[in-house]
Amino acid sequence: MPDLKKTLGYRYLQDTKYDRHDISSYQMPVINHTSSFKEYPDAEKVPLQRSGDHAGDDLWKVLQERRSVRNYTAENFSRTELSLLLWASQGLTAQAGKYFLRTAPSAGGLYPIETYVAVQHVEDVAPGLYHFDVRGFQLERLTSEAPGEFIAHAALDQIFISEGSATFIWSAIMRRNMCKYGHRAMRYICMDAGHICQNLLLAAEALNLKACPIAAFYDDELNYLLELDGEEESVLYLAAVGK
Template identity: 45%
Template sequence: MNEAKKGIGDRYQEETKYSRDGMKIYSTGVFERTEQYKQYPDTAKVLPLPHVKPAAGADFWDTLMQRRSHRDFSSAALSRDELALLIFATQGLTDEESQNMFRAAPSAGALYPIETYVFANRVETIDPGIYHLNIAEQTLELLRPGDCGRALTIAALGQAMVSTGAATFIWTAIAGRSKWKYHERAYRYIYLDAGHIGQNLYLAATALGLGCCTIGAFFDSQVNDIIGIDGENETAVYLGAVGKKH
């Protein structure tokens, strides 16, 4: 490709290639290993997630065939069990014996750079608000009580599904968790991790008969502000709206 036509994406791809002639991985320095997961110890409210298992497993191949993006939701609420199952599918601990806290979705190097926040809009027995998933405790920590639907819709370029849905997942990345090992190449893996999580949300929602749509179009700093993160060490990467279908 003509050098002059190369954009930041082309240069990123080029400079983060593993190569047999000397692994010249681009690096801006040595990174400190950061904490494995985030917790909000001063939160006003902590909600335990029920240990739930789907009563009868939906057929995997039917689920794959039926998965579609749904953007129109009814005004019905999700049950707390349904929300717990969706969270389990995206970030549930599937090997509690291991120090790595292996999850339902894979992660490069088992470093788990993605954090999960949920805007619970209409979930039975859960007051509306933005919650953070405490992965170690499998609890939801209340960060911002109240209806954040309007703010989220504006942040999501006017896409109303983030406020008409019963719940919206907000996934952020703490790049430092991966950069100490993979340096700048870490960003490739971070976005792949987010993609796996998003697909698990789609499949779990489909298996439960719910509608789901993941969202990449949003004003980054507005979403970051809504959940109170700095946009530098931690930044929003992906959203997913879920709700009951009409």
């Protein structure tokens, strides 16, 4: 088994970080575009029923309506809504032997993703940066200042982030997954983060909140905010949520 720092996944993560000071010289390889849709024109066609045929079933409506939304009102959302978003994204739902299973699937049941929440305007939750304690189903307060503007600046100045009620930040503790899957782990870690974020986006839609996933950010600036070393644990993905 390779050392964490010798895995392809680790090297990939380090080599693809955005850095404010050299992003203008970031080497973007020239790769030709290809069609967004693949079709087999000669194949027999089997028409499918559209989700509209299930009108009234909540999940289908949520899937149809979800959109990335980047403008929010100054209205707070509630602590209950924040709780539901956290539960939908990473809540515990069952135990199978030594594994505590969650709303989102995870390769090998290893759960390498940690959730942090930057609270800007949430009723009954003071602004600040929090860590989500999955087992205790509670937030652990790390700072007492709302870091929305810092996050927006670190996310390539995507100002809308600071206007949301809360920003979810997902980091990966890569070793949790790499100790089992080695070089292949990075694939699974990113898939886990995608599942979690999608659960959050659908839950936000179901609650009539607005959300947007975000992956453009200066990695080490967000790692600095969360006091992560960027090696054992590093920020992977964000989502802004508001009304």
